[in-house]
Amino acid sequence: MSKMKLQKFLQQLGYARRKAGELVKSGKVKVNGSVVFEPWFLVKPGDRVEIGGKVYELSTSENKRYLVLHKPAGYLTTRHDPRGRPTIFDLIDDPTLFPVGRLDKDTEGVLILTNDGDLANRLMHPRYQVERIYHALVVGIPSQKDLSKLIEGIEIWKGQFGRAKKTRIIEKFKDKSWVEVVMTEGKKREVRRLLEAVGHPVIRLIRVAYGPVDLTLVPVPGMIAEIPEKMLEELKKL
Known part of the structure; x- marks a missing residue:
């Protein structure tokens, strides 16, 4: 990592951007034992960042880790919650790891965890078009016209548009259905908002894959596994 x-490092640890800035400006963050007040202060591999008595060391090429978590529903993708709700960090024993992107509280599935900031930034950047595959149980059965609208693009929030790369119906029931939605970026609650916009609110949402990393590695909610070397090589080529 450069x-x-x-x-930015605090954001990767799971802090919201504003909260990260406030922590630094209020003198609650130390770098290598010294208090730093500038959010733009540059940190490098090997530096030790201390927040509230906890120390996080920026990874070097020798100690980078790549894991995948099957995030259960009900867990927040954040390091701290002022309301005391469970977070994914209650399930992780390595404080240096941070999630690649986020899943909202009620969404389940694949969440990559790493301390490799360069790879995390690459995987999240829309420029690289890394596919995220979701399976959504929705109210009703979307028509082909509905599915086409998801690909064409829909306004999902005050001038903000969202669109899917691919969609298909996986399974139909009497009054609901499973829909596969393939995305290449991660706007907040984008899949839920897209499906709601075409009249099919989401009942349950599971991310089944992020690039080549899928739920076959972690079939049970709460399960964590190291990403195999071959799969990691594929991930780094995206």
């Missing part, structure tokens, strides 16, 4: 702004 140098990065201290605020």
Whole structure:
């Protein structure tokens, strides 16, 4: 990992951007034992960042880790919750890891965890078009016209548009259905908002794959596994 702004590093640890900036400006963050007040302060591999008595060491090429978590429903993808709700960090024993992107509280499935900031940024950046595959149980059965609208693009929030790369119906029931939605970026609650916009609210949402990493590695909610070397090589080529 190359140098990065201290605020960005805190964001990778799971802090919201504003909260990360506030922590630094209020003198609650130390780098290598010294208090730093500038969010733009540059940190590098090997530096030790201390927040509230907890120390996080920026990874070097020798100690990078790549894991996948089957995130259960009901867990927040954040490091701290002021309301005391469970977070994914209650399931992780390595405080240096951070999630690649986020899943909302009620969404389940694949969540990559790493301390490799360069790879995380690459996987999340829309430029690289990394596919995220979701299976959504929705109210009703979307028509082909509905599925086409998801691909064409829909306004999902005050001038913000969302679109899917691919969609298909997996299974139909009397009054609901499973729909596969393939995305290449991760706007907040985008899949839920897209499906709601075409009249099919989501009942349950599971991310079954992020690039080549899928739920076959972690079939049980709460399960964590190391990403195999061959799969990791594929991930780094995306």
